[in-house]
Amino acid sequence: MYYPYFRGKQFDLLALRELIEKGLLSEKIQPIIEPVKNTATFQKFLLSAQNYQHPIYLIQNPQLGEFNTETGNIKLETVPARKASVVSQALETMTQRSEMLIIDQPSIALASDWENNQKKVLVPPEFRLLNKIKGDKILSLDHFTRLPSLNFYQECPDELFSTDYLNYQKRGFVGFSDFSIDSRIYYEKGYPSPILSLHLVYFFQDTLRIHHFLSSEEGVTQKEKFLVLMEEVKSWCNLLSSEQLTLGLTILFDYADKEKFPGMGVMRKASVMHHMELMSRYLQ
Template sequence: MYFPYIRSKQFDLLALKELTERQLLHPSVIPLIEPIKDSAALKRTITSFIKHEQPLAIIANPEVGEFDRSQDKLHDIDELKLAPTILPAFITNQLFTGSLISGRHNLLITNRYTANLSQFQSLTSDYEISHISIQDPRMAPLSQAISLHDPLTVLKNVEDYLYEEDEFFSDDHLFYLEDGFQGFSDYSINGATYEEKGFPAKAVALHILYFDAYQNLRIKHFTSDNNQDYTNPGGKFLEAANKLARWYQKYQDQLVLTYGLSELLLYQQNQKFPGLGVIKKLSLMHHLELVSRYFQQVLPKTL
């Protein structure tokens, strides 16, 4: 199973909603949402997952954003979280107690704060815990454990991706079962570091994942060239997209054409700039559909 860790920013939610409505997610791809804001988009996304019976995990005690600080929520999701396809998730930080856990299957996340080992093991035995997302395998029986990594290289300046065009991303999908884990998790193309708002950038980069000849996931960074100032993001997108199109044309027999990738190529073909948010949405859709296609090939049809 793959648990992509997604903060509930607008275009990330739009990516998840469109993926499930287009039925592009394999049942073993279970997005793990950390709500950051009381929003209609979050509620619509959860509703769509429930409607299409697509599994989804929702963190009940988010650490970032303003969701927990909103007392009177305009878009309450408490009832939605009771749906059978929704997996309750909890971050085991210093404020976490077992009293937060419901009687259903639950997912624990230990990515930022590692509790006392004996206390944590007691917690997992006293409550109904089906999945534990961890960085340290000592924290839980591997039969429950999901390996959590952040493989994305985040550069301070987007234009620096010009010198980091292609790199290894992950082979967790190949070895997680062999290593004894029940699943794997990462932060997709967003990275683990949370920023409330983005910052202006001189360059535009497209971060596109692909499988190499050995089925490792690698990531290509297609970056604009004329990056002297902050102007003309549309022209810079087309510079990056033209590189993407040339790469795809050269290697298309070896690449998986997902919906997200096909839409990016269509914008390039029409020489149109969809906006940075749409670019992010389509790039995330591409990654999650790519892993879904992998699961379709390697897992039994009954999953």
């Protein structure tokens, strides 16, 4: 089972919602959502997940954003979804009801009593934690390479992304989790850049790799940069099997064919859709 972790960013939620409504997100993918803003996009996503009966986990004590208050936590408790809780205090003192626990601070987890735990636990693969924590464990890793400048991706435009899906069970886990094409460290907004970027995962000999596409700085407009970038993506796609063409990629190609720039948000949405759809096909 795959539990991708999303921090409730607008275009991530739009990506998940569209996949759910189009029946393209496998039930073997159960997103964990840490909500940061109480937006219409968030509410519509929750409604879609409920209407289409797609399993998700909603973190009811987020550690940042608008819901990181007592009132915010109470609001989230009333949402009809499976709940997860970040272990932010000693486990034996937590009163929130949840079906999943998330390890954020190892020191708190190590000081807690886990003997009677019956819940699934999202945990990084640290020996002390794995030894201490009882119950079903979900492997949590951060695979996305976040660099301080987009230019740095030119040094390593293609790299291994993940093989967790191949070995998580052999390592004693009941599921695996990552942050998709984002990192564990939360950023509300990126820094402005004259370069457009697109991070696309793909399967190669059973391993999941990621290719970092960067536009040139030379284009006069964002549209020109996008169209040149998409020509590179099309050439790259032609080298892959047709099974790796997804709705997310199709959305981008449609904009390119119409010679329109969709905006960075839609590019982000499409790349998340692409990742989730590929994993859905693999896990099915």
